[in-house]
Amino acid sequence: MATRSVELKRGLKDVYLDRTQASFIDGTEGKLLYRGYNIHDLAEKSTFEEVAYLLLYGSLPNQEQLDELDATLKSTRTIPEEVYRVIDLTKDGHPMDVLRTAVSALASFDPDVEDNTADGVRRKGLRLTSQAATIICAHYRARQGLPPIAPDQSLSHAANFLYMMRGVVPDEDEAKLMDVDFILHAEHGANASSFASRVTASTLADLHAAIVTGIGTLKGPLHGGAAESVMKMAEEIGDPAEAEAYAKRVLGGHGRIMGFGHRVYKAEDPRAQHLRDRSRSLGEKLGQPQWIQILDALVEAMAPYRARGIHVNVDFFAGSIYYLMDIPEDLFIPIFALGRIPGWTLQVLEQFENNILIRPLLWYEGPMDLEYVPIEARA
Ligand SMILES: CC(C)(COP(=O)(O)OP(=O)(O)OC[C@H]1O[C@@H](n2cnc3c(N)ncnc32)[C@H](O)[C@@H]1OP(=O)(O)O)[C@@H](O)C(=O)NCCC(=O)NCCS
Numbered sequence: 001m002a003t004r005s006v007e008l009k010r011g012l013k014d015v016y017l018d019r020t021q022a023s024f025i026d027g028t029e030g031k032l033l034y035r036g037y038n039i040h041d042l043a044e045k046s047t048f049e050e051v052a053y054l055l056l057y058g059s060l061p062n063q064e065q066l067d068e069l070d071a072t073l074k075s076t077r078t079i080p081e082e083v084y085r086v087i088d089l090t091k092d093g094h095p096m097d098v099l100r101t102a103v104s105a106l107a108s109f110d111p112d113v114e115d116n117t118a119d120g121v122r123r124k125g126l127r128l129t130s131q132a133a134t135i136i137c138a139h140y141r142a143r144q145g146l147p148p149i150a151p152d153q154s155l156s157h158a159a160n161f162l163y164m165m166r167g168v169v170p171d172e173d174e175a176k177l178m179d180v181d182f183i184l185h186a187e188h189g190a191n192a193s194s195f196a197s198r199v200t201a202s203t204l205a206d207l208h209a210a211i212v213t214g215i216g217t218l219k220g221p222l223h224g225g226a227a228e229s230v231m232k233m234a235e236e237i238g239d240p241a242e243a244e245a246y247a248k249r250v251l252g253g254h255g256r257i258m259g260f261g262h263r264v265y266k267a268e269d270p271r272a273q274h275l276r277d278r279s280r281s282l283g284e285k286l287g288q289p290q291w292i293q294i295l296d297a298l299v300e301a302m303a304p305y306r307a308r309g310i311h312v313n314v315d316f317f318a319g320s321i322y323y324l325m326d327i328p329e330d331l332f333i334p335i336f337a338l339g340r341i342p343g344w345t346l347q348v349l350e351q352f353e354n355n356i357l358i359r360p361l362l363w364y365e366g367p368m369d370l371e372y373v374p375i376e377a378r379a
Pocket residue numbers: 011221222223224226251255256257258259260261262263264310313314315
């Protein structure tokens with residue numbers, strides 16, 4: 001047994017692994033900036049295309065730069081025929097598994113796959129942002145036995161995503177909702193999936209590999225998977241009057257209420273308010289106020305946890321919006337992934353800019369120097 005002792009940072013809690021220019025998070029104040037701009041301003045005043053430019057290039061675009069990025073996104077909304085076949089072959093899987101597999105397959109058809117220059121990474125990041133939307137929608141339709149819908153080049157990224165899913169051009173409110181959702185999910189420092197993407201990039205693997213890693217990591221219920229779990233929980237509760245009893249039951253059994261708590265935020269996640277307000281308005285407009293009422297009642301039931309720094313996070317209200325938009329629950333995490341691709345790309349760009357292999361240590365606590373016993377002599 002090793003005798004030296006070390007300070008373990010389990011889960012890498014509170015460890016700074018590098019410097020960044022991507023986003024600033026103050027978990028105590030509940031503040032989030034992308035490249036210096038407050039998330040509240042970006043959610044209210046910007047568009048996903050503009051935020052993608054801001055993240056990838058470091059400043060807000062002028063009109064010409066924005067038009068160019070928009071044209072790039074629009075011109076890369078197609079995927080090779082072979083990738084449609086991959087989607088079809090895997091169509092019974094969870095949409096996150098299909099997305100991960102199809103993005104992985106795209107690497108084989110991308111002539112720039114191994115171009116790790118900053119321009120190459122930006123170009124591929126934008127291409128993957130568009131292609132991921134096409135994959136998610138093609139899969140959504142394939143599993144219903146329906147053919148994919150060709151993109152509408154007159155539509156924004158968010159509106160076109162909804163169009164390729166349903167075949168109907170969304171109204172302005174719906175398109176804006178989706179757009180805000182993508183903005184709110186676009187970047188978030190060294191969260192688990194971005195960190196995983198950075199680890200992959202730190203070996204000097206390529207962007208496709210890093211984004212496949214990010215998608216795989218995002219799927220878990222402690223990360224992006226929470227959005228899917230929140231609406232399952234709301235359905236199970238069924239009535240606002242039952243929320244308190246439900247919370248008591250789950251917490252009494254040492255379970256967790258999904259959509260609450262965060263590794264960094266000990267105040268309310270600043271992204272949550274935009275989704276809460278929009279979810280409330282949408283519920284009222286559609287005559288389905290019960291979902292936000294159930295979620296509000298859960299927030300009340302969790303009030304004693306606020307003193308411990310456990311508040312709602314971004315996933316809590318995101319699910320209710322998708323649900324009201326009639327989007328199936330298993331697409332909630334892929335939608336999160338779609339918003340996050342510019343953020344993953346930026347993390348990879350930063351990693352490449354000043355690369356160092358990310359390789360921590362594990363403190364060994366197993367037996368030492370055991371005698372190797374031949375198989376015939378083992379009990
Ligand atoms: C996000 C999360 C994994 C962060 O975890 P973390 O920083 O490692 O914190 P811990 O898991 O150590 O939790 C600290 C304490 O708060 C409690 N806690 C954290 N989140 C909780 C939740 N959602 N419900 C109930 N209790 C919670 C833990 O049980 C733990 O209590 P203890 O100290 O008595 O053991 C955690 O809050 C969680 O599981 N949330 C639910 C899933 C979710 O919404 N994820 C999306 C994040 S954006």
